[in-house]
Amino acid sequence: MKDELGRRLAGTRWLRGIGLASEGGDYHVKVNVEALTPEVRAAVPRQCGSVQVRIEAVGDLHAGGQEP
Numbered sequence: 001m002k003d004e005l006g007r008r009l010a011g012t013r014w015l016r017g018i019g020l021a022s023e024g025g026d027y028h029v030k031v032n033v034e035a036l037t038p039e040v041r042a043a044v045p046r047q048c049g050s051v052q053v054r055i056e057a058v059g060d061l062h063a064g065g066q067e068p
Contacts, residue, residue, distance in 0.1 A: 001048040002029055014040055016058050028052040034059060 002018055009015050009031070016032040029048055033040050036057040044055050 005048050031055050032058045
């Protein structure tokens, strides 16, 4: 599921990462994005197979938390 979603979203400038996460014992695919925009909402599905997909805006990511 995660790999399928990664292929689907590959090349988008706003994607920051895709991973598996759990909350309250429920697992979901988490898509980290720069900002939650209409483009992001249209591109990221609510589900991948039978697994829920959640989107989180994380801004720009920098190594070691350092600004460039």
